[in-house]
Amino acid sequence: MTAAVLTKVGVGSAGALPVEPTIDPARAPAATPVLAIEGLTVGTGAVDLVIDVSFEVAAGETLCLVGESGCGKSLTCLAAMGLLAEPVRRKSGSVRLGATELTSLDDRRLRDIRGRDMAMIFQDPVASLNPVQRVGRQVAEALVVHEGIAMRSAMRRAVELLGRVGIARPNERANAYPHQLSGGMCQRVMIAMALACRPKVIVADEATTALDVTTQAQILALMKTLQDETGTAMIFVTHDLSVVAEIADRVAVMYSGRIVETGPVDALFDHPAHPYTRGLMDCRLHALSAAGGRLAAIGGTVPRPSARPVGCAFRPRCPRAEERCEMVPELKPFAGSQSAACHFPGSAR
Amino acid sequence: MSLRFILGKLLRAFLTLLLAVTFVFIVLRMSGDPVSQMLPDDTPASVVAAYRQMWGLDRPLPEQYARYVAGILHGDFGFSFRDNRPALDVVLERVPLSLELGLTALALTIVLGIGGGILAALKRGTSVDHATMAFTIMGHSMPNFFLGILLILAFAMTWRILPSSGTGSWRHLVMPAVTLGTSYAATVARFTRSSLLEVLHQPFMRTARAKGVPFRRRILGHALPNAGIPIVTVVGLRLGALIGAAVVVEPVFAWPGVGQLLVSAVAFRDLAIVQTIVLLIAFTMVVVNFLVDLTYGWLDPRIGMVSGEAAA
Numbered sequence A: 001m002t003a004a005v006l007t008k009v010g011v012g013s014a015g016a017l018p019v020e021p022t023i024d025p026a027r028a029p030a031a032t033p034v035l036a037i038e039g040l041t042v043g044t045g046a047v048d049l050v051i052d053v054s055f056e057v058a059a060g061e062t063l064c065l066v067g068e069s070g071c072g073k074s075l076t077c078l079a080a081m082g083l084l085a086e087p088v089r090r091k092s093g094s095v096r097l098g099a100t101e102l103t104s105l106d107d108r109r110l111r112d113i114r115g116r117d118m119a120m121i122f123q124d125p126v127a128s129l130n131p132v133q134r135v136g137r138q139v140a141e142a143l144v145v146h147e148g149i150a151m152r153s154a155m156r157r158a159v160e161l162l163g164r165v166g167i168a169r170p171n172e173r174a175n176a177y178p179h180q181l182s183g184g185m186c187q188r189v190m191i192a193m194a195l196a197c198r199p200k201v202i203v204a205d206e207a208t209t210a211l212d213v214t215t216q217a218q219i220l221a222l223m224k225t226l227q228d229e230t231g232t233a234m235i236f237v238t239h240d241l242s243v244v245a246e247i248a249d250r251v252a253v254m255y256s257g258r259i260v261e262t263g264p265v266d267a268l269f270d271h272p273a274h275p276y277t278r279g280l281m282d283c284r285l286h287a288l289s290a291a292g293g294r295l296a297a298i299g300g301t302v303p304r305p306s307a308r309p310v311g312c313a314f315r316p317r318c319p320r321a322e323e324r325c326e327m328v329p330e331l332k333p334f335a336g337s338q339s340a341a342c343h344f345p346g347s348a349r
Numbered sequence B: 001m002s003l004r005f006i007l008g009k010l011l012r013a014f015l016t017l018l019l020a021v022t023f024v025f026i027v028l029r030m031s032g033d034p035v036s037q038m039l040p041d042d043t044p045a046s047v048v049a050a051y052r053q054m055w056g057l058d059r060p061l062p063e064q065y066a067r068y069v070a071g072i073l074h075g076d077f078g079f080s081f082r083d084n085r086p087a088l089d090v091v092l093e094r095v096p097l098s099l100e101l102g103l104t105a106l107a108l109t110i111v112l113g114i115g116g117g118i119l120a121a122l123k124r125g126t127s128v129d130h131a132t133m134a135f136t137i138m139g140h141s142m143p144n145f146f147l148g149i150l151l152i153l154a155f156a157m158t159w160r161i162l163p164s165s166g167t168g169s170w171r172h173l174v175m176p177a178v179t180l181g182t183s184y185a186a187t188v189a190r191f192t193r194s195s196l197l198e199v200l201h202q203p204f205m206r207t208a209r210a211k212g213v214p215f216r217r218r219i220l221g222h223a224l225p226n227a228g229i230p231i232v233t234v235v236g237l238r239l240g241a242l243i244g245a246a247v248v249v250e251p252v253f254a255w256p257g258v259g260q261l262l263v264s265a266v267a268f269r270d271l272a273i274v275q276t277i278v279l280l281i282a283f284t285m286v287v288v289n290f291l292v293d294l295t296y297g298w299l300d301p302r303i304g305m306v307s308g309e310a311a312a
């Protein structure tokens, strides 16, 4: 089905990809989770920006976080990494890496884990690199910091890593500054940096959004190949459903701070349970089909976190809303492998 | 940094100097006939003409200009009629004392200004930050000479722990250096604070945190090298103001440097001295600017690179 969708909507450069979409529909959600987030609530003062979010990722698995701008994807990632900055803070919930509860660690211990066991890749690769430091050195720094080796030998390994992420002439490129490299090249550097210490989890926050379509496809393919080699768990944030189709094993759809639906990628594309997920799918087809048939797009906008409606936050935009929706729907199992936070899951109208 | 970048900056420095020399020449010629200014009013016309011929003032202007520039290139900055010696000698004698004062003030500025700025940025919103900012506002708004007089009143007149004027020991240096350095340090501290705060919010600082880089290494290895560019700019730019302030501060403390010489030379209409000092200041500024440009190129690889290299 995924492949069918890809062909149907003609996703960018999918045809040019050297790597086949290898989504295993039989894959069960997370056998032994590498990273488990439970009941995570993040906010400022009285406003909650991420509410009661829970999910897990297993080794070698890719979980995609999707949702419109402002729904809390980045904050969820930052909270998982322990990188939230004032005034935003974690209000409750747990983040477990293997058996370690990260939220109870002090900054010193957390620092040892960041970059070694968990790495993060950001949206704007050029701005995410130090403009006045050579890129090789920036990759090597992770090794210097975590493995206590000297910069000289770290540099040798950095060059190897740059070669591994598909940078030609890594010896020379290691001496380049970020502004001398293209965005795609910088993102490869970021990936090399993330991989340096063989992390158990990679959090990629819109890692391909800022790149052009061809480069985006190359970077996605690279990340998948590397993931297959290393067995790293991956959280991949995007609002591009064609990217989801490309790399996700499982998907968590967020709306206004909450996860509203989660499940295996095929199931979600095949029979979305939540009206919002259905809307997203429709939008995607609507936006991408040349004929532009009358498919229901989602009207309205996401409510501001400080002014959410009572009950289900999607209610003002939901075609299916009823009186009962004034009560917040819980995330409940649906159709075996899926879960949806809706009083009327799966029932289109 | 490419050679072309350096050569370009050198050429600019040279042109700036030539402009300064030309400017001084024009001002000197416009300020009246030096012969008639120097000689008593009842000097016979033939004597005036003889002087004019001796100093080449009867030649056409372009020739005078060429001679003037050639003279300067040979180190001939004119004759101080007050000291009856070459003006350059008189001025150069005073340079070491001014340098001593200027460099002490500069060192004070760098240590207090940059150090205070960094501290304020890292402790943003705390009492350390507020105290530093209060100091910078005071240092910024108080005129140099006024601060000098206050210091003299307090440390020389009331408590009698520091000499109010003259040279000879480090104790003589304290008040003039503090007076000269305070407003400079205040400016540098404000700049350091704001540019560091800006850098701390850049995405690459978050990357360093996500990489697990310890705090000290993040500040020293990532934040400061990036914040350094505006800091070097302000230090370089304000050096001109420091030189200007020296002219005011030296006489207040009877510090016998170039600044004091300039003030007295103006009072005596000793034009040769005045033009020598003006050109010396211009020269210093040009050299400083050149060094600042080179420092940029060194701090920021985006400047002075051959562009279009290694696009991928």
Ligand SMILES: Nc1ncnc2c1ncn2[C@@H]1O[C@H](COP(=O)(O)OP(=O)(O)OP(=O)(O)O)[C@@H](O)[C@H]1O
Pocket: A044, A049, A067, A068, A069, A070, A071, A072, A073, A074, A075, A076, A086, A087, A088, A239, A305
């Ligand atoms: N520092 C902050 N202070 C206050 N509110 C914030 C802060 N950072 C984010 N928010 C708010 O939190 C909500 C979620 O932000 P987040 O960055 O996680 O969204 P996102 O899903 O990543 O969106 P995008 O697709 O635009 O990246 C948004 O409404 C945003 O305005």
Ligand code: SF4
Pocket: A274, A275, A276, A312, A313, A314, A315, A318, A319, A320, A321, A322, A324, A325, A329, A341, A342, A343, A344, A345
């Ligand atoms: S709970 Fe109600 S309003 Fe919310 S998505 Fe389901 S049907 Fe729509």
Ligand SMILES: [Mg+2]
Pocket: A073, A074, A075, A205, A206
């Ligand atoms: Mg985001």
